[in-house]
Amino acid sequence: MDAKEQEFLDYVQGGGQVETEDWMPDEYRAKLIKFIEMHGNSELMGVLPEREWILRAPTLQRKLALTAKVQDEVGHSQLIYRVVEDLGKPRERCLDDLISGKSKFHNVFHYPTKTWGDVGVIAWLVDAAAIISQKALLKCSYAPYARIMKKICWEESFHILHGRDVVLTMMLGTDEQRELVQEALDRWWGPLMQFHGNPISREEDPMYVWRIKSQGNEEARQQFLDGYVPQIWELGLTVPDPKLRKNEDDVWKYSEPDWDELKRVVTGHGPKTAERLELRRTSREETAWVRRAVLAEAA
């Protein structure tokens, strides 16, 4: 690392923020693109598990809420891809790399949504886990990303309420409905515990070193457990981990998450990866004529 790069590193580590037109080391730019692109991909792919339930939502109100949430998440991906574009990678290339499997998206969006219980658990707990990561990005050293995160966090906060409302309604329903929530929680707990990544120390995490992230993986997971396990328990639900408990030192202990599964899933081998990427590919192909017509008209 030369002196100029070192100066930049000291600057961001001291809480300094960077704008699009500022000079930045190539490595910082590459890391930013990789991180922010994966976030954009995740927003875009994240709507697919929920989209599957729009037609099957139990009431009109739920159908509208779910549709609005899907619209929000696609909107987030547009905002985030805009940030990536300004860093030098066009959106079309992001979509190419997503569909070809070259770039990644979050582990939780590679799994099936079996029942309406899954929709509630995703909207409540997956969004809760995500908002913990996203709130930590409000302090990102790259200012345009930090700024756009403010709007995203604001919208995510009512997605969590929507999810909690779905779960509470089911918990107040029949035994069968409560069973659906418990089964969904059992299915999602593993991926949720993997969500924030392996517990490498933040000093070894390049995303923290460059202050793209402002917290380490394990800090985020502890924050999730602290915030949400009590809320899960108070509803009479069981977390499927017999080792889960909070120690006297206020640190949550839990069974080691399956890091091999996480690796397999995010490298494109999740149960729904191929199907969902295929849907992305075909819908992009099928709507290509619209873009062509509109762009020709607008030109």
Added chain:
Amino acid sequence: MIYEVFRQERKGQAFAHAGSVEAPNEEFAEAYAREQYGRRGESTALWVAPRDAVHEIDDFADELRKNYHRVDGYPLKEKLGKARELAAKGPRGLSAGAG
């Protein structure tokens, strides 16, 4: 083409930069800005402008160190302390001072 979007949160407030949208023309830019920044009643008004129309200036010369038009140009603490000391000595102290 990139358009910058500015939003006003409440009537009377200043417009602040919200973000940008990519659109083939103004009509699309306005539609996208509406969807991204106005759909939930979070804005009372939006400004949409082509990025090229926004000129950034970030070099502000101060060769003469013109601190006389800034608050930091008036460090009064020391002078005030001295003035108080002088005043405490009574009228003779004052008259002994230089103009």
